[in-house]
Amino acid sequence: MEFFKYTRTFNFMGKSKFAMIFSIILVLASYSILATKGLNYGVDFAGGTIVQVKYNTDAPIDSMRDKLKTNDIFSGATITEFGSPDEVVIRMKTTTGNVTVDIGDITREALKDTGDFEIRRVDIVGPTVGAELKEKGIMSLILATIGILIYVAFRFEWRFAVASIIALIHDISLALGAITLVGLDVNLDVLAALLTLLGYSLNDTIIVFDRIREGITNSRNINLTDTINDSITRTLARTTLTSLTTFFVVFTLFMFGGEIIHAFAFTLLIGIIVGTYSSVFIASPILLWFGFDVKNYHAKLAVKTKREAEKQRMRDQYESGVM
Amino acid sequence: MIQSQKLQETLLRKSMRMKLNYRIVIFALAIIFGIFFSMPSLLQMENGKKVTLGLDLQGGLHMLLGVKTEEATKSRIKSIAASIKHFSEREDILVDDLTFDESSISFVLLDVDDVKNMKVFLDEIDGSNVTLNGENFSLSLTDEEIVKTEKEAVDQAIETIRNRLDQFGLAEPIVARQGDEKILVQLAGIKTQEDEQRARELISRAAKLELMAVDEDRNARVSVMSDEDAREYGDVILEDAKNPAIKYLVREIPILDGSMLTDASMGFDQNNRPLINFKLNAEGAEIFGDFTGRSVGKRLAVVLDGKVYSAPNINERIGGGAGQISGNYTVMEAKDLAIALRSGALLAPIYLMEKRSVGPSLGADSIRASMIALIGGFILVIIFMIVYYRMAGIIANIALIANLFIILAVMSLFGATLTLPGMAGIVLTVGMAVDANVIISERIRELVYEGKSMHKAIEEGYSNAMRAILDANVTTLIATVILYAYGTGAIKGFAITMTIGIFASMLTAILGTHGIYQMLETRIAKSKNNRFWFGIKG
Numbered sequence: 001m002e003f004f005k006y007t008r009t010f011n012f013m014g015k016s017k018f019a020m021i022f023s024i025i026l027v028l029a030s031y032s033i034l035a036t037k038g039l040n041y042g043v044d045f046a047g048g049t050i051v052q053v054k055y056n057t058d059a060p061i062d063s064m065r066d067k068l069k070t071n072d073i074f075s076g077a078t079i080t081e082f083g084s085p086d087e088v089v090i091r092m093k094t095t096t097g098n099v100t101v102d103i104g105d106i107t108r109e110a111l112k113d114t115g116d117f118e119i120r121r122v123d124i125v126g127p128t129v130g131a132e133l134k135e136k137g138i139m140s141l142i143l144a145t146i147g148i149l150i151y152v153a154f155r156f157e158w159r160f161a162v163a164s165i166i167a168l169i170h171d172i173s174l175a176l177g178a179i180t181l182v183g184l185d186v187n188l189d190v191l192a193a194l195l196t197l198l199g200y201s202l203n204d205t206i207i208v209f210d211r212i213r214e215g216i217t218n219s220r221n222i223n224l225t226d227t228i229n230d231s232i233t234r235t236l237a238r239t240t241l242t243s244l245t246t247f248f249v250v251f252t253l254f255m256f257g258g259e260i261i262h263a264f265a266f267t268l269l270i271g272i273i274v275g276t277y278s279s280v281f282i283a284s285p286i287l288l289w290f291g292f293d294v295k296n297y298h299a300k301l302a303v304k305t306k307r308e309a310e311k312q313r314m315r316d317q318y319e320s321g322v323m
Numbered sequence: 324m325i326q327s328q329k330l331q332e333t334l335l336r337k338s339m340r341m342k343l344n345y346r347i348v349i350f351a352l353a354i355i356f357g358i359f360f361s362m363p364s365l366l367q368m369e370n371g372k373k374v375t376l377g378l379d380l381q382g383g384l385h386m387l388l389g390v391k392t393e394e395a396t397k398s399r400i401k402s403i404a405a406s407i408k409h410f411s412e413r414e415d416i417l418v419d420d421l422t423f424d425e426s427s428i429s430f431v432l433l434d435v436d437d438v439k440n441m442k443v444f445l446d447e448i449d450g451s452n453v454t455l456n457g458e459n460f461s462l463s464l465t466d467e468e469i470v471k472t473e474k475e476a477v478d479q480a481i482e483t484i485r486n487r488l489d490q491f492g493l494a495e496p497i498v499a500r501q502g503d504e505k506i507l508v509q510l511a512g513i514k515t516q517e518d519e520q521r522a523r524e525l526i527s528r529a530a531k532l533e534l535m536a537v538d539e540d541r542n543a544r545v546s547v548m549s550d551e552d553a554r555e556y557g558d559v560i561l562e563d564a565k566n567p568a569i570k571y572l573v574r575e576i577p578i579l580d581g582s583m584l585t586d587a588s589m590g591f592d593q594n595n596r597p598l599i600n601f602k603l604n605a606e607g608a609e610i611f612g613d614f615t616g617r618s619v620g621k622r623l624a625v626v627l628d629g630k631v632y633s634a635p636n637i638n639e640r641i642g643g644g645a646g647q648i649s650g651n652y653t654v655m656e657a658k659d660l661a662i663a664l665r666s667g668a669l670l671a672p673i674y675l676m677e678k679r680s681v682g683p684s685l686g687a688d689s690i691r692a693s694m695i696a697l698i699g700g701f702i703l704v705i706i707f708m709i710v711y712y713r714m715a716g717i718i719a720n721i722a723l724i725a726n727l728f729i730i731l732a733v734m735s736l737f738g739a740t741l742t743l744p745g746m747a748g749i750v751l752t753v754g755m756a757v758d759a760n761v762i763i764s765e766r767i768r769e770l771v772y773e774g775k776s777m778h779k780a781i782e783e784g785y786s787n788a789m790r791a792i793l794d795a796n797v798t799t800l801i802a803t804v805i806l807y808a809y810g811t812g813a814i815k816g817f818a819i820t821m822t823i824g825i826f827a828s829m830l831t832a833i834l835g836t837h838g839i840y841q842m843l844e845t846r847i848a849k850s851k852n853n854r855f856w857f858g859i860k861g
Contacts (some may be wrong), residue, residue: 001858099527188810196817242754244707246755
């Protein structure tokens with residue numbers, strides 16, 4: 001079976017202007033959502049308490065609310081359904097430092113008369129730990145970006161690196177926008193998904209870039225637009241295929257992976273779509289716009305080959321001299 | 324004619340014979356390794372190294388504890404004060420106004436002749452600054468000593484908590500230092516709420532035993548005294564453990580504390596109620612003997628964690644250094660308390676910074692859900708690859724299956740922890756591991772279209788694809804390594820499975836499939852059936 005048989009080159013770059021405008025609108029929309037709604041930090045980063053309760057019957061949310069009202073410690077607590085009607089999650093901003101009797105125990109005690117239930121999960125994250133996790137999370141995103149920037153600059157050229165980073169920022173922005181739009185809690189798992197997305201989106205970009213690099217090196221054509229169009233067309237089958245297989249598994253994870261893995265899978269789903277799109281329509285055009293000079297690159301390559309040939313000649317001479 | 328037919332036959336037979344190459348040998352070894360070492364985990368065998376399930380999958384308690392180190396300095400000051408008091412009583416030195424606050428002690432000697440003796444004693448106390456002004460002494464801890472005390476408090480807390488949990492009877496409790504003054508406690512074996520409660524009480528209990536003298540001169544007025552009043556006399560008001568309404572006025576500086584305890588165990592009194600027997604070391608026994616000898620007719624308060632458990636009358640001098648703590652204990656409580664006392668007191672109180680507790684039923688649900696996702700995604704990918712690539716798809720699937728075994732085997736060998744995000748990482752690996760084979764297959768297809776020979780198409784396909792696959796994998800590795808370095812707990816598990824998955828896929832998807840192609844090369848070339856082998860026409 002073949003999705004894309006290579007018969008002619010598609011003119012991707014011709015449509016890149018539209019794509020760019022489309023992306024700019026999306027990114028701006030994401031940031032305005034972020035600015036108005038704000039990123040919804042979960043307990044991992046904001047600190048607070050989560051108690052997950054499973055009832056034998058449907059959870060009596062109203063009577064749970066009434067019970068929690070009796071104690072000031074629960075002020076601002078929210079109760080939401082978690083996956084199914086018999087399971088709920090109580091979220092609180094408050095935390096307690098007492099090891100023996102913590103806020104989870106207090107919740108258990110408060111809910112005593114609401115029915116037959118089992119407390120399945122208690123997460124308490126104190127404010128200092130939350131702040132630390134947040135700091136570490138942001139650091140890890142920045143460090144990963146820098147590490148990738150350096151590697152791509154070293155393996156390709158600085159313009160490739162900058163183009164891929166802009167594509168990454170585009171992807172992360174859209175993913176964050178989508179997360180905020182549907183109101184998911186941003187916890188450690190979402191951070192992990194964002195970092196995976198970073199790696200995945202970059203994977204895609206690099207496969208395309210590798211073809212472009214190959215096209216530039218091997219062809220005499222110095223028209224970069226042609227080379228890019230050709231490279232994207234030639235990698236199109238692979239891009240589609242890998243995105244599809246990855247999409248399949250993440251989709252099953254999203255559908256069947258359970259409520260706990262939901263935010264993680266959702267972030268990745270969005271990430272796969274925008275990551276695939278951005279490697280074709282964002283990273284490659286930017287390369288073009290940065291004025292990557294094919295002639296100059298050829299000249300540099302020629303010098304490099306010449307130098308290596310010279311070295312080899314010297315070595316041969318030396319060896320034959322010794323012999 | 325016959326000759327040439329024979330020749331053709333042998334040629335054919337030769338070409339049908341599959342060529343062995345180093346790649347296929349390595350691949351076969353890797354598969355054997357993968358299957359062999361993943362078996363103990365897969366079949367839950369008794370012997371052999373197995374993957375550890377994370378707390379989020381098997382249920383358990385994870386806590387990050389902080390240590391109130393400033394309290395350690397306070398209690399160090401208090402114990403120095405106690406030793407000054409004991410020294411002066413033994414040497415008959417008259418001390419007046421012995422007071423202490425959070426960081427210093429001051430007192431006055433009534434007799435100038437004792438100054439030298441006292442100075443010698445104080446100079447022997449490590450890490451203290453002693454200033455002497457006439458007969459006025461003041462003593463404080465040096466900055467280095469405070470730092471040292473605080474560090475020791477954390478070390479001691481880790482040691483103590485570990486000791487207590489070891490005796491609690493849980494399988495493999497983890498107690499480790501995290502950062503400068505945080506303690507990570509992970510208990511996998513916790514199955515019920517009661518167990519969790521018991522474990523938390525055991526961990527956090529200060530278990531600070533103090534034997535204190537009741538201030539008999541003023542105790543009658545204790546009900547009308549405020550804490551400030553008591554302080555004026557160098558006393559402190561403590562509540563009774565059973566009945567908070569009963570209060571005792573005791574001397575603030577204890578006679579001795581739990582640091583001189585050598586053993587504690589549960590026993591029963593004459594009414595068969597549980598109690599705790601404790602023994603003191605030689606020094607403690609001496610101090611205890613001296614004190615009881617001097618204080619016949621007065622009461623001795625047995626104070627545990629700031630509450631008076633009993634205050635028996637001293638009828639005679641008590642030698643031997645043994646004592647009892649009685650209270651309204653259940654057998655379980657008494658047992659746990661004895662463990663806590665035996666393991667030593669926490670020099671500084673601990674507090675909860677982070678707690679994650681997962682019930683076993685939730686963990687089981689998570690395992691089930693992620694297994695469904697894994698198997699579902701796996702089947703989808705396998706079918707898709709076969710439909711799209713035919714034989715090349717089957718070869719890629721062999722690599723994928725080998726990949727899963729190798730991930731599990733490596734994780735088992737290193738005793739790595741499989742967490743829920745780790746499961747997600749494996750699921751994701753399934754999707755991404757075929758990527759390398761997709762890239763390679765596409766390259767081979769291209770070359771076949773260009774009319775290259777099968778040998779050329781395979782070799783060039785691999786070498787062309789190599790660069791891209793390598794670069795792509797290295798960048799993903801950068802992301803996962805950083806995730807590992809900065810992630811905590813479950814997230815680290817994700818980084819681990821992803822990293823192992825990347826290396827395993829390099830081995831299986833690049834080297835392994837290359838070996839298979841090399842082995843089948845002549846056969847593929849002979850058959851000329853590109854639809855069967857690569858899913859393309861021609």
